[in-house]
Amino acid sequence: MTREIIGNERTGENYVRIKHDSGLEILIWKMPGFSLKHAIFGTRYGSVNTTFKTEDDTDFVTVPEGIAHYLEHKLFENEDTDVFDLYAQTGAFGNAYTTFDKTCYLFSCTDNFIPSLKILLKFVQEPYFTEETVAKEQGIIGQEIKMYDDTPDWRVFFGLLECIYHRNPVRINTAGTVESIAQITPELLYRCYYSFYDLHNMTLAIAGDVDEEEILKACDELLVRKDDKKLISVVPEEPEEVAKHYAEESLEIAVPMFSYGFKSKPVADEELSAESALGEITLSLLADETSPLYKELYDSGLINSQLYTEMFSGNGFFVPIISGESRSPKTVRELVDKEIERRKTVGFEKERFENIKKAYYGNLIKTLGNAEGLATLMINAGLGHTGSAFASIDAVAKISMDDVMRFLSERLDTANSSLFVINPKEAV
Amino acid sequence: MIEKKEQYIGAPENGIRLITVTDPKFKKTSVTIHFIFPMDKDTASADSYPAYIIEDTNSDYPRMDKFFGRLSELYGASVSTSNSQMGDYRTMVVSGSVISDKYALEGEHLAEELAKVMTSCIFRPVLEDGLFPQKQFDLKKNEFADDIITEINEKRSYAIKKAKAAAFCGEPCAAPMKGELESAKALSREDALAAYKKILRTASVDIFYCGSEISEDALRVLRDSFTGLEREDVCRFERTPSPLKPEPGYTEETMDIVQSKMVMAFKHDSHTPEEVRRLFVAIYGNSPFSLLFKNVREKLSLCYYCSLVPFSSKSAMFVDSGLEAANAETAQKEILNQLEVMKAGTFPDEMLEQAKLATLTSLKAVTDFPGSITSWYFDRLYSDSKVSPEEFAELVKAVTKEQIVEFANSLHLDTVYLLKGAQS
Numbered sequence: 001m002t003r004e005i006i007g008n009e010r011t012g013e014n015y016v017r018i019k020h021d022s023g024l025e026i027l028i029w030k031m032p033g034f035s036l037k038h039a040i041f042g043t044r045y046g047s048v049n050t051t052f053k054t055e056d057d058t059d060f061v062t063v064p065e066g067i068a069h070y071l072e073h074k075l076f077e078n079e080d081t082d083v084f085d086l087y088a089q090t091g092a093f094g095n096a097y098t099t100f101d102k103t104c105y106l107f108s109c110t111d112n113f114i115p116s117l118k119i120l121l122k123f124v125q126e127p128y129f130t131e132e133t134v135a136k137e138q139g140i141i142g143q144e145i146k147m148y149d150d151t152p153d154w155r156v157f158f159g160l161l162e163c164i165y166h167r168n169p170v171r172i173n174t175a176g177t178v179e180s181i182a183q184i185t186p187e188l189l190y191r192c193y194y195s196f197y198d199l200h201n202m203t204l205a206i207a208g209d210v211d212e213e214e215i216l217k218a219c220d221e222l223l224v225r226k227d228d229k230k231l232i233s234v235v236p237e238e239p240e241e242v243a244k245h246y247a248e249e250s251l252e253i254a255v256p257m258f259s260y261g262f263k264s265k266p267v268a269d270e271e272l273s274a275e276s277a278l279g280e281i282t283l284s285l286l287a288d289e290t291s292p293l294y295k296e297l298y299d300s301g302l303i304n305s306q307l308y309t310e311m312f313s314g315n316g317f318f319v320p321i322i323s324g325e326s327r328s329p330k331t332v333r334e335l336v337d338k339e340i341e342r343r344k345t346v347g348f349e350k351e352r353f354e355n356i357k358k359a360y361y362g363n364l365i366k367t368l369g370n371a372e373g374l375a376t377l378m379i380n381a382g383l384g385h386t387g388s389a390f391a392s393i394d395a396v397a398k399i400s401m402d403d404v405m406r407f408l409s410e411r412l413d414t415a416n417s418s419l420f421v422i423n424p425k426e427a428v
Numbered sequence: 429m430i431e432k433k434e435q436y437i438g439a440p441e442n443g444i445r446l447i448t449v450t451d452p453k454f455k456k457t458s459v460t461i462h463f464i465f466p467m468d469k470d471t472a473s474a475d476s477y478p479a480y481i482i483e484d485t486n487s488d489y490p491r492m493d494k495f496f497g498r499l500s501e502l503y504g505a506s507v508s509t510s511n512s513q514m515g516d517y518r519t520m521v522v523s524g525s526v527i528s529d530k531y532a533l534e535g536e537h538l539a540e541e542l543a544k545v546m547t548s549c550i551f552r553p554v555l556e557d558g559l560f561p562q563k564q565f566d567l568k569k570n571e572f573a574d575d576i577i578t579e580i581n582e583k584r585s586y587a588i589k590k591a592k593a594a595a596f597c598g599e600p601c602a603a604p605m606k607g608e609l610e611s612a613k614a615l616s617r618e619d620a621l622a623a624y625k626k627i628l629r630t631a632s633v634d635i636f637y638c639g640s641e642i643s644e645d646a647l648r649v650l651r652d653s654f655t656g657l658e659r660e661d662v663c664r665f666e667r668t669p670s671p672l673k674p675e676p677g678y679t680e681e682t683m684d685i686v687q688s689k690m691v692m693a694f695k696h697d698s699h700t701p702e703e704v705r706r707l708f709v710a711i712y713g714n715s716p717f718s719l720l721f722k723n724v725r726e727k728l729s730l731c732y733y734c735s736l737v738p739f740s741s742k743s744a745m746f747v748d749s750g751l752e753a754a755n756a757e758t759a760q761k762e763i764l765n766q767l768e769v770m771k772a773g774t775f776p777d778e779m780l781e782q783a784k785l786a787t788l789t790s791l792k793a794v795t796d797f798p799g800s801i802t803s804w805y806f807d808r809l810y811s812d813s814k815v816s817p818e819e820f821a822e823l824v825k826a827v828t829k830e831q832i833v834e835f836a837n838s839l840h841l842d843t844v845y846l847l848k849g850a851q852s
Contacts, residue, residue: 091788359504366455
């Protein structure tokens with residue numbers, strides 16, 4: 001077992017990183033005086049991991065879309081009990097989520113932390129799938145998928161990804177489709193489980209007023225040591241160009257919604273935090289409420305106050321996005337493109353640049369008093385191989401205007417962009 | 429350790445309270461100012477509009493880009509406004525937050541600066557010839573109108589809103605909080621200014637300052653701003669339970685969506701202590717071990733969510749769920765069956781203990797965040813139970829199964845609203 005302290009001078013904060021003998025990475029952020037404790041047990045397994053093999057397999061297998069999320073639901077059911085019933089006995093609130101590149105199981109509590117941690121460590125390592133229990137989940141997840149089908153924010157986001165990517169599985173709803181989940185069997189679930197739920201592929205992140213020694217004792221007791229299975233997960237080769245420059249659909253909404261994204265080369269894990277933070281700062285400079293672009297769009301009535309910028313990035317995907325509501329999304333796109341080209345020539349205002357960096361620092365400070373926020377920061381760093389939970393704050397401190405201009409020119413290519421629009425039904 | 433102080437600004441009959449809550453562990457300072465006044469369907473649009481016009485400019489920063497630039501400079505401070513509902517009353521809330529002064533890299537007095545920005549928004553909005561500037565007024569009016577029509581976008585909250593209108597029909601809170609689109613479009617600058625002035629004159633005001641320590645400078649800015657405010661007919665909040673319909677009402681609406689939404693509104697007696705109601709909610713339908721979760725979702729696989737939402741100020745509770753239209757009747761029967769289990773007291777004793785544990789966890793967590801401790805003490809101001817989270821925890825521990833059963837028996841179905849998906 002190895003142990004190191006990862007700290008940050010600007011905030012005076014630190015956390016502990018332990019590489020446990022079982023292969024699991026354990027991250028602990030101590031928060032003296034706080035009541036809430038938050039633990040996340042996560043694996044590098046998300047909706048994009050549909051084709052994979054381990055050293056035990058002779059060939060790659062491709063599994064149905066949405067299976068990582070399905071597995072997350074089913075892991076909550078053991079042979080003789082329901083995990084929620086176990087948490088109910090300790091007063092902890094359990095939950096889980098699946099993203100494009102990770103699946104995380106979590107709980108929050110104020111008392112009984114170690115008993116709750118033991119529940120978490122145990123159930124995630126004890127899969128139990130039968131024909132009957134797998135079939136039962138179809139109705140529940142089917143309703144979850146349908147709920148998202150009616151959610152415009154969700155649809156406009158995936159509509160954009162379908163335009164940007166040809167084959168990358170990131171374009172598929174993390175929960176899959178009603179048809180794809182119908183193909184899921186206990187055997188497939190077990191195969192996915194034993195490939196990805198390998199402690200060498202996982203991280204445990206804990207934040208709160210906790211005792212490190214007790215945590216390690218629970219881990220020693222419950223973590224099942226196994227050899228590294230040398231997992232390989234592949235995504236189909238993706239062309240550099242977007243799949244479509246424009247697409248639209250209609251939903252029961254009142255004002256058209258749009259999402260405008262730029263296809264950009266994926267970034268290596270160790271550079272992801274820094275490059276994503278640079279992207280956030282560049283997008284803020286381009287289009288936040290202090291920008292001339294926002295003022296022009298707002299004053300001309302092209303947008304209401306809803307204009308968002310976001311960096312969508314992870315293992316194998318990198319897309320800067322601008323989204324909002326507008327009755328003329330194509331005009332918004334034209335003006336955004338025009339502003340990007342202008343900025344490539346004239347650059348940005350220094351004062352705004354410094355203020356946006358200050359705001360970034362402030363947002364991290366606000367997270368410091370939040371156990372869930374800190375555990376999430378650590379699990380993202382751990383599973384994302386980004387080195388440290390402070391990687392982005394450290395990176396922001398070093399970002400220069402030259403970096404911003406490089407990002408603008410390399411990653412905001414207006415010729416390789418996609419616009420997706422959702423129109424109100426009656427307008428189509 | 430939490431320290432709380434409460435005082436009036438000016439005479440108590442002026443209805444302006446300043447509550448400070450401090451704990452050295454907090455990393456940020458939050459200031460929340462609630463203006464409370466009665467719901468009135470005839471002036472709903474005008475009453476909602478001031479929250480829009482004062483949100484992102486003031487006389488010190490009359491342009492939006494300068495205003496947000498100032499917030500960035502204050503390490504990403506936030507200032508926002510909102511309209512919300514509390515029974516038959518509405519609240520205009522102005523909230524702000526900023527990192528604690530101790531984290532300022534250049535020794536800035538951030539709490540004080542935040543208070544200055546917020547009070548400038550409230551008391552010194554941008555005016556032109558004594559009215560909100562025409563251009564800004566028109567843009568905000570369009571934004572306001574968009575907010576009214578886009579309420580349809582989120583189907584779950586839309587269904588709850590429609591169920592409220594049906595369940596509380598004829599009562600002030602049944603009216604749309606932002607009014608109808610036509611009245612929003614018809615608003616004039618004079619109407620908006622009059623509504624803004626009426627709020628300052630008549631609303632009861634609760635100011636919460638919450639942070640790692642008291643900034644006397646920030647409190648001075650807040651006190652000075654509210655001192656001497658002209659006041660008349662100051663709002664006095666009263667709880668008004670909603671009467672039960674003689675027979676349950678059924679409303680159905682069809683929309684071209686995939687998943688149907690069903691909301692069942694129940695009404696209950698208004699005298700049951702809060703701790704009993706809270707445990708009932710956890711056991712019947714607001715936790716992963718609740719009867720609704722276990723039976724309607726897990727056992728019958730009818731929906732992804734089926735949970736209980738309390739509307740305490742109206743002595744009502746709503747069960748909302750997303751499902752196939754064809755399953756609505758089955759789900760309705762099961763929701764009522766499980767209520768019968770509560771009424772008969774045949775739920776396992778251990779569920780009460782589990783509900784207590786979960787509630788105690790939530791209560792302890794309240795003190796971790798400026799936002800949650802502010803909400804706690806704001807709710808206390810309008811509740812019969814004026815206690816701290818720790819004191820409330822003791823009340824929770826003492827609740828008996830008999831009290832839960834007695835409360836369950838006071839619950840009656842009042843309204844069923846179904847938003848039927850045409851593609852469902």
